[in-house]
Amino acid sequence: VKVLVAMSGGVDSSVAAALLLDDGHEVTGVTMKLWGGASDNGCCAISDTDDARRVARQLGIDHHVFNFGEQFDEHVVKPYVEAHAAGRTPNPCIECNRHLKFDKLLRRADALGFEMVATGHHARIVVGPSGATRLARGADAAKDQSYVLHMLDSVQRSRVVFPVGSLTKYEVRRLAVERGLDTADKPDSQDVCFITSTQGRARFLAERVELHSADVVDAGGRRVGQVDHVETVTIGQRKGLGLAGGDDRRYVVSVDVAGRRVTVGGPDELLAARQPVDDLVWIGDRVDGIVEVQTSAHGRTSQATVESNASVEFAAEIVWISPTRRVAPGQAIVLYERDVVVGSGTASAGGSFTAVS
Amino acid sequence: VGLVGGPVGCMNGAGGLLHLDHAADTPVRQEVLDLVGQLREQSLGNASASHGSGRRARAVVEDARDRLAGVLGVHADEVVFCSGGTEADNLAVRGVLAAAVTTGRPLCSAIEHPAVMEPVLAARGRLIAVDRHGLVTPDSLAEVAGSATSIVSVMAVNNETGSCVPPSVLAALGEVIPGAALHTDAVQAARWLPLAPLMAVVDLMSLASHKIGGPSGVGALVVRRGISIAAQQIGGGQERDVRSGSHDVLGIAGFALAVELAQVEAAALAQQAWCCRRQLLDGLAVHLPSVTVIGASASPGSDEQVVPGIVTLLVPGVEAEALVFLLDRAGVEVSAGSACASGAREPSHVLAALGIEPGLAAGAIRLSMGPSTSLDDMERAVTELTASVRRLVELGS
Numbered sequence: 001v002k003v004l005v006a007m008s009g010g011v012d013s014s015v016a017a018a019l020l021l022d023d024g025h026e027v028t029g030v031t032m033k034l035w036g037g038a039s040d041n042g043c044c045a046i047s048d049t050d051d052a053r054r055v056a057r058q059l060g061i062d063h064h065v066f067n068f069g070e071q072f073d074e075h076v077v078k079p080y081v082e083a084h085a086a087g088r089t090p091n092p093c094i095e096c097n098r099h100l101k102f103d104k105l106l107r108r109a110d111a112l113g114f115e116m117v118a119t120g121h122h123a124r125i126v127v128g129p130s131g132a133t134r135l136a137r138g139a140d141a142a143k144d145q146s147y148v149l150h151m152l153d154s155v156q157r158s159r160v161v162f163p164v165g166s167l168t169k170y171e172v173r174r175l176a177v178e179r180g181l182d183t184a185d186k187p188d189s190q191d192v193c194f195i196t197s198t199q200g201r202a203r204f205l206a207e208r209v210e211l212h213s214a215d216v217v218d219a220g221g222r223r224v225g226q227v228d229h230v231e232t233v234t235i236g237q238r239k240g241l242g243l244a245g246g247d248d249r250r251y252v253v254s255v256d257v258a259g260r261r262v263t264v265g266g267p268d269e270l271l272a273a274r275q276p277v278d279d280l281v282w283i284g285d286r287v288d289g290i291v292e293v294q295t296s297a298h299g300r301t302s303q304a305t306v307e308s309n310a311s312v313e314f315a316a317e318i319v320w321i322s323p324t325r326r327v328a329p330g331q332a333i334v335l336y337e338r339d340v341v342v343g344s345g346t347a348s349a350g351g352s353f354t355a356v357s
Numbered sequence: 358v359g360l361v362g363g364p365v366g367c368m369n370g371a372g373g374l375l376h377l378d379h380a381a382d383t384p385v386r387q388e389v390l391d392l393v394g395q396l397r398e399q400s401l402g403n404a405s406a407s408h409g410s411g412r413r414a415r416a417v418v419e420d421a422r423d424r425l426a427g428v429l430g431v432h433a434d435e436v437v438f439c440s441g442g443t444e445a446d447n448l449a450v451r452g453v454l455a456a457a458v459t460t461g462r463p464l465c466s467a468i469e470h471p472a473v474m475e476p477v478l479a480a481r482g483r484l485i486a487v488d489r490h491g492l493v494t495p496d497s498l499a500e501v502a503g504s505a506t507s508i509v510s511v512m513a514v515n516n517e518t519g520s521c522v523p524p525s526v527l528a529a530l531g532e533v534i535p536g537a538a539l540h541t542d543a544v545q546a547a548r549w550l551p552l553a554p555l556m557a558v559v560d561l562m563s564l565a566s567h568k569i570g571g572p573s574g575v576g577a578l579v580v581r582r583g584i585s586i587a588a589q590q591i592g593g594g595q596e597r598d599v600r601s602g603s604h605d606v607l608g609i610a611g612f613a614l615a616v617e618l619a620q621v622e623a624a625a626l627a628q629q630a631w632c633c634r635r636q637l638l639d640g641l642a643v644h645l646p647s648v649t650v651i652g653a654s655a656s657p658g659s660d661e662q663v664v665p666g667i668v669t670l671l672v673p674g675v676e677a678e679a680l681v682f683l684l685d686r687a688g689v690e691v692s693a694g695s696a697c698a699s700g701a702r703e704p705s706h707v708l709a710a711l712g713i714e715p716g717l718a719a720g721a722i723r724l725s726m727g728p729s730t731s732l733d734d735m736e737r738a739v740t741e742l743t744a745s746v747r748r749l750v751e752l753g754s
Contacts (some may be wrong), residue, residue, distance in 0.1 A: 033701035049700060066678055067701035111752040112682055 002026045003161065004114040006101060007056065007063070009048030012120030014055040014183045015172045016163040020118055021059055028114070029056040029063040034072035034100060035194040054182050068104055075099035077194060084201075084231045085209045087257030087349075088330025091297065092192055093148045102149075102156050117160050121145045124165040125157050126340065132284060133157040137339035140168040147297050150334040150344040202229050214260040216241050218250075219269060230255065233262050235328040236270060253326060254349075271323035277333055277345035280306070280316040284342065292336040293318055295327045295347065301336065306343070316345060375689045375734055375741075379568075379727030380516055380545060380667050386570035388618060389611040393572065396607050404604040405595050414606045421613035428620050429562070429579060430553040437578045437599050438609050442544040442565035445578035446472035448589050448600065449540045449561045450508060454480055455587035457507030459536070464501055465510040466493055467710035468518070470542055473510045474706075485511065489712050490652065491520030492662070493530065502533035509537045513546035513555050513562075517707040517723060518651045519667030521550065528558040538584050544568055544576075548619050548727075549627050549664035560584050564616065566608065570728075571615030575608035622728070630665035630726045633735045637668060637724070640739030645746055648672050651711070666726035670742075671713065675720040675749045678702050683745035684722075689738060693722045 003020050007013045007029040020027045031052040049065060056063035076095045083090035101119060109117045122138030123146040135152055137144040152160065164172050169188075176184035191197070195204045205211060206229070214230035215223050225242035227233055233241075237252045241264060253265040275295075286308075292301040302324045309315035318333065327333065327347035335343035376384075396417060402410030404418045418438070426433040439445050450473060454463060463482035465473050468491050474484075483504075486497040493511060501509075509530060514521045522541075531539045540561040543552060548569045556562055560581045567573035578599075580586050586599055593601035619626075641648050649671045652663035672680060677693035681702075684691055694702040708718040724738060 031700075053700070064682060065700040065702075067703065069701070107753055108676075108679060111679055111749050113686075 001116055002028075002114045003116045003118050004028050004030055004105075004109040004112070005118040006105060006120075007031050007052035008120065008189070009051035009055075009183065009186075010120060010189060011176050011181070011183045011186050012122070012164050012169075012172055013052070014120070014181045015167075015175050015179075016118050016120040017055065017059055017061065018175065018179055018181065019163040020161070021061065025116075027059075027061045029059075029061050030105070031063070031065050032100060032105060033065055033067045033069055034096070035077070036069045037194065038196050038199065039193055051183050051186065058179075058181060066105070066108060068100055071104050072096070072100060072194075080192075081205060081208045083330050084205055085257075087231065087255050089234050089328035090330050091148065091332055092194070093297065094151065094332055097148055098151050102152060102160065106156065106159060115159075118163055119160065120164055121149060121162045122165055122169070123149050123162050125160065125162065128284065128340070130284070134283065135341040137336070138162070138165045140170075143169045145297075146336075146339075146341055147294050147332065147334050150332065150341050202232050205229070205231060212257075212260055214257075214262050216243065216262045216264055219253075219263065219265050224250075224264065227262055230257050230260055230262060235326050255328075270325050272326045273320055273323055274307075275304075275318040275320070275324070275327055275333070276348045277306075277316045277318055278314060278348040280308070280314050280343065280345035282335075282343040287335070287337060287342050290321065291342060292338075293320075294334045294336065295325075295331055306335065314345075315348075373688075375737055377724040377726065377730070377734070377738060378690045378692050379548075379730070380723065380725035381692055382567055382573065383548075383570055383727045384729070385567075385572055385611070386615060386618060389571055389615050392614050393607045393611045396610055401606055404606055405593075414604070417606050417610050418604050421609045424613045425564075425577060425616055428552065428617055429556045431556060431579055432582060434597065435579055435581055437580055437596055438604065438612075439576055439578060439596070439600050440574055440602075440605075441567070441576035442470070442542065442563050443472040444590075444600075445563035445565070445576050446470060446510075446540075446542055447476055448578050448586070449473075449563060449580075450476040450480070450510060451589050452586035452599070453508040453538050453540070453561070453584065455589070456585035459505055459507050461504060461506035463508045463510070464504060464506055464534070464537075466512065466522075468515050468520075468707040469510060469512055470516060470544070473512070473540075473542055477510065484710075485509075487710055490662070491515050491518050491707070491711055493522060493526055498529060498533050504534050504537070506534065506537045508540060509534050510540040510542065512542040512544075514543070514549060514664050514667070515707060516545045516667070517705060518669050518711065519545075519663040519665070519725075520652060521546065521662045521664055523662060524554045524558045527555065531558060545664070545667065547616060549623055549630075549666060551623060552616075552620060561586075566612035566615055569615050569619040571612040572608045575605050575612045577612070626728055627665055629728075630730065633726055633730050633732060634665040634668060636732050636735040637738060640736065641670070641742070644739055644743040645672070647674075648742075648746070649717075651708075666730070668724045668726075669708075670722050670724065671717050672720040672722065672746055673717060675746055677720055677722050679749055680720070680722055680742075680745055683748065684741055687741045687745065689741045691722050691724050 003025045005017045031049045053063045076092050080090045080092045106117050122143040124136045126134050126136045128134045135146055137146045211229040211231050214227050216225035218224050233255050235252050250264040251270045253269050254263045290303050293304045294301045303321040304318045307317045307319050329347050329349035331347045333345045333347055400410045401414040404414040422433045422436045425436050463477045463480050465477040467484040467487050485501055488494045538560040541559045542563045544565040562579040565576040588599050590601050651669040655663040681693045694705045
């Protein structure tokens with residue numbers, strides 16, 4: 001099969017390419033140039049591209065670079081900035097997967113005559129009881145990326161392969177070492193790829209939108225601190241709130257960007273019985289019973305049932321089995337049955353905020 | 358400008374891998390390989406050494422210098438050998454600025470190669486506007502007239518569009534900006550146009566070996582006597598104290614021969630390339646009528662001046678990156694835009710300066726010809742282009 005493998009220059013996609021070759025596929029490597037500005041790996045991630053090119057040479061496969069910088073700006077960076085400005089907490093990796101890796105790249109691969117697209121993601125495509133494909137967690141629970149891939153539809157699931165999804169990270173590195181791949185000991189990538197660790201998120205945003213200071217208040221409305229940039233404050237945050245005595249047992253429980261107000265509360269006030277959700281979709285049949293709910297890329301799951309909103313299409317509420325932390329508006333909410341993704345939605349700010357104590 | 362043309366003497370060639378990226382790199386000529394082979398047989402040392410091997414090497418370098426000077430109609434001591442076009446361009450702009458007494462901002466056209474434009478912009482320089490054919494117009498001349506600057510750079514033949522600036526326009530530039538050193542990047546011109554008439558009206562000229570059938574990694578900056586220039590690569594001063602580094606003796610010899618041969622053959626090559634260009638454009642007009650061509654109405658002697666062997670096609674609704682990929686798979690090698698350090702293709706500043714809107718520029722590819730390019734090649738290019746473009750338009754990319 002003619003496979004286009006997206007090579008980021010990391011160890012996972014390097015090994016993915018090697019495994020595809022082992023399986024006898026006709027493999028071509030491609031590195032997407034996504035971000036043209038500064039990054040922790042140099043401008044345009046030059047060193048990552050060089051790493052990918054070097055591994056491709058080691059494997060004896062062709063390597064190309066596709067410049068998707070414009071699409072990345074439009075579909076990832078711009079929405080990221082807009083979301084923060086509106087007080088939502090975006091997940092740019094999800095948008096990149098949605099619009100770049102599994103849309104733009106997939107279409108490009110089609111046009112160029114490739115049958116499949118592979119990436120180094122830790123996730124698996126499995127076949128469910130009905131014969132339909134499903135997205136499932138990668139074998140390495142600590143490295144699982146199914147959360148940021150939850151949006152893959154059935155067409156995409158039939159066209160993509162995740163060769164390292166059934167391996168642990170340890171096994172991936174061992175294979176890379178065995179093959180002498182240059183990327184074997186490269187550290188895992190961290191955080192948002194277009195923001196440097198030295199520059200930080202606030203400065204990145206400040207160069208693009210106006211940021212505002214805000215009062216930090218307690219549940220009774222009493223002013224207890226101040227933040228420089230309300231746009232960067234996230235629910236659950238407990239640092240950088242300017243609280244007297246550095247009180248770190250108080251968490252952000254709600255953020256009102258327009259009103260320039262951040263409300264803090266104790267651990268109990270951070271908990272909610274229900275979580276409103278927009279854009280709820282089920283992959284296959286709706287699950288009436290208990291599902292496992294994951295609300296951040298590397299977070300734990302909590303059990304809940306899902307109550308659809310009869311009056312608003314695609315709106316629903318997650319009803320936690322036991323009180324669970326509030327989710328920042330904008331975050332993806334992914335529903336699992338065991339390790340299979342069965343649905344997803346986006347945390348909304350609306351709905352009841354009944355504190356549970 | 359001596360764009361000799363006419364439908365006589367058109368040649369046909371063989372098939373195989375079709376390299377249509379000669380403006381990026383063109384095969385080393387057999388004569389050059391032979392010369393380099395012969396020189397390798399001799400005991401040649403460091404051209405700066407005083408022993409026999411050193412003196413023999415020096416003689417090879419000086420012979421090459423004489424030959425290059427002869428072709429250009431300059432003094433031998435006006436030739437500075439260096440590592441190629443980029444170094445020559447950098448040395449011209451930065452070297453003149455560093456040695457200048459006046460502190461004005463440098464000028465260059467808006468379609469210069471980055472090797473000129475970046476040093477100019479880094480020195481807070483200004484760009485001279487060009488018209489939609491890439492030509493510096495009387496209006497833009499008037500705009501910069503009287504500028505107090507130490508250097509003005511306008512390339513002889515543009516590497517993306519093939520548009521050329523006649524010596525008369527260069528001369529006019531020199532007249533409206535008195536006191537400035539006038540530089541031209543003639544890297545692409547050397548294959549297509551006589552260099553001596555260009556050199557006659559400028560003070561500095563950049564040349565590169567690998568664009569004309571010489572070895573890569575060598576080139577020259579010609580610096581007219583009386584032009585002050587400060588070395589930019591220092592520590593040894595081997596090349597006339599304007600450029601440091603041991604001489605690439607074999608490269609320099611091969612380069613000088615390549616320039617000589619290219620200049621002898623320029624008119625004939627242009628004639629052959631006009632045939633090919635017409636064949637290509639006629640074929641595209643039939644099979645891909647939506648494709649437009651920069652310099653489409655150009656012909657030998659027309660106002661719109663281009664060299665025939667550099668053809669930029671604007672393919673609407675197609676991403677150049679995908680088209681280049683498909684053509685490569687079909688054995689046809691073309692280029693799109695310029696490469697950034699990561700290897701990704703970047704939008705062209707040249708096409709933007711010509712007023713081509715970004716959506717259309719995104720579908721721009723360049724086909725560039727060399728001595729081996731034949732009418733059959735053009736037929737094949739049309740066939741493969743048609744197949745690839747149709748596929749991309751149908752499937753999107």
